[in-house]
Amino acid sequence: MPRIKIDHTKCTGCRHCEAACSLNHVANTVNPRRARIRVMRDGNRYYPVIAGPFVDAACTSKQYIVIGDQTYDMCAFCRASCPQKPYFIEAETGIPLKCDFCGIPPSPSCVRWCNTGALELVED
Amino acid sequence: MNGWIGRCLRVNLTDGKHQVEKLDTDLLEKYLGGRGLGVKIFADEVDPNIDPLSPENKLIFCSGPLVGTGAITGASCNVITKSSLTQTLACAKMRGHFGAELKYAGFDIVIIEGQSEAPVILSIKDDKVKLIPGLEYWGRSTAETEELFKKNLDDPWIARETYLVSIGPAGEKLLPLANLVNDRFLSVGGAGIGAVMGAKNLKAVAVKGQHSLQVADGSRFVRVINTLINKLNSAPLTSQSMSQWGTAFLVGLCYQKGILPRNNFRSTSQPLKNIGTEALNSAFALRGRGCFACPIACIKKADVKYSVFEGKGMVPTYLAIGSLGFNCGISDLSAIGVMSMLCGEMGLDPVATGGNFATVMELVEKKAVTPEELKIDISFGNADSMIEAIRLISTKKGYARRLGQGGMAISESFNMPEIFMGVKGLSLAPFDPRAIQGMGLHFATCNYGPHHLYGYTFIDELLNVHENLDPLETQGKASLVKRYQDTSAVVDSLGLCNWPLMGLKFNNYVPMVNSCLGTNYKADDLLSIGERIWNIERIYNMKAGFNMGHDTLPERFFKEPIPDGPAEGQISHVKEMLPEYYQLRGWSEQGEPGLEE
Ligand code: SF4
Ligand code: SF4
């Protein structure tokens, strides 16, 4: 099955993937807050996160992890669209969002516009 | 309205009130947006003869129509004001994510007027406009300001999506070298603008929002962008050089052609081991960072390590390496990295600051002033004391406080104006105009002093991307300069970045513009809008007291041939090219444009 592989070390934080995703889901409209992929920024680094399943309550495994000189809020990397965070909620309607793996073939919109190789379509 | 939010915010800092205005669609047709629209509004509203630091001066942040739409490199927002360094109109370009976020926050333009009594921060969050007391931020570096502001938001989710542009201590102290810094590391590229913001007591502007933008023909737009990405990927400069090293890759090429200046434009020979991309790789572990929607990502971050400093910073750009480094006789890339980072933290413009110190260094060398008098050993090649001096001038501490007035003022105060290497008060970007004649003509005629971002002829003269031109040749350069100057006006007005032109032709932008905005422009239509913008900038400056006498270069470039290197023996031929340039622009022999259309 094809899936999108994320290599955060290659991500430049350009958010072109967000623009691509929103253009592909709402006709003629660009708004990163309506995208199903969001690029999280923590300190100096960027982490693309693709929206996963919707949950109606916050989980209990919320935690912070310290790597080097930085503390990471694991919530930021979680794919769930959950009430704990304002991400992956459609900005205008409030409906939770989930990646629908759009645009295949040949490749999903976000992968198509990500020029650094941070997002890659792989076959498992 | 395709591409636009359609609203303009006007904030008066004197009484703390703001109002929302509708965007004037007639103006958009004639001036596109961004730089063009901002300049038009500014020229209509602000008397050319005001003091830039007075409350009458305005500061306009103007996004372009393509910004935030996903158009490649549609990220930039222009900052228009009358600069306190050059006394000319300045329309500096802000890269990063601020411009796009400003539109998502609900405004295309922010016009800032008046002067606040106490320090404030302007916060724009989803149409909500607030002036926040800024006293606790005053005196802090740009990085600290951003960090503290985000901490005070008390919500990491909102903080992640908030973008900030701020001034550092240099702007607060009204230094003419001061600049704005956005997205933590990016300097906006307009010396004197920081002082204007400082005089208004405005420490920062913060934006965040979730408005949507409309494009005219989404599916065509997506197809066009796919093609453009492919084109960028097949061009060697945009796919490799720029993405790997940013503009710093130019160092080696400029050196080979004798364009990279040393010791205040008096030599072009450099220590070889510090030239070229290998030197960059060994000095920094580079990580790419892109402006909004940019497939090139030329901004490079790295950990900077040097005896006096260690921390996170930007890899210096070509400008910083040339101005703060080689032209001051300093070639240690780590030291240059620290200086460039410090300039960012203090809110100083790297080019103007480098030129400022190169002037001081030559004064010291010519014994107009001694290091003992300055109480600091500023001399060519002394990186440590320059790092110290950058701190001192921006906080106006110690004896060095007199050294931050800009190269022109300093050289005049010692009665040696001839050693200032700049035009209209701004130091030359590090391209020796004797070795690259087109850039020389651009430097002489540019409306905002010798700044390479207003006319990048080196793309053809040095990099030979679209045309294979000899940098030393003068034939045909007048029209090249005009074309690039007009191009820069269009590109800035649309809100795009100039660097894709290292791989794309200007014509390639046109379908992207049309599918996004629903217009029917041809490349020539856009270029003639660019020409119109260039002319109103020129007319404004003429009303502010500039004339053809200012369209020149320092005498050194006409009298002293380059003493060494590949361009040995060359002088600048600007004076010969100038009449043809005026003629091509349709100006009188005195360089005056006709009346504004
Ligand atoms: S695959 Fe499609 S829906 Fe999923 S994140 Fe990418 S662009 Fe959005
Ligand atoms: S397009 Fe790619 S590089 Fe840019 S932010 Fe998205 S994942 Fe990162």
Ligand code: SF4
């Ligand atoms: S090329 Fe560089 S400056 Fe231009 S938009 Fe891309 S990252 Fe920004």
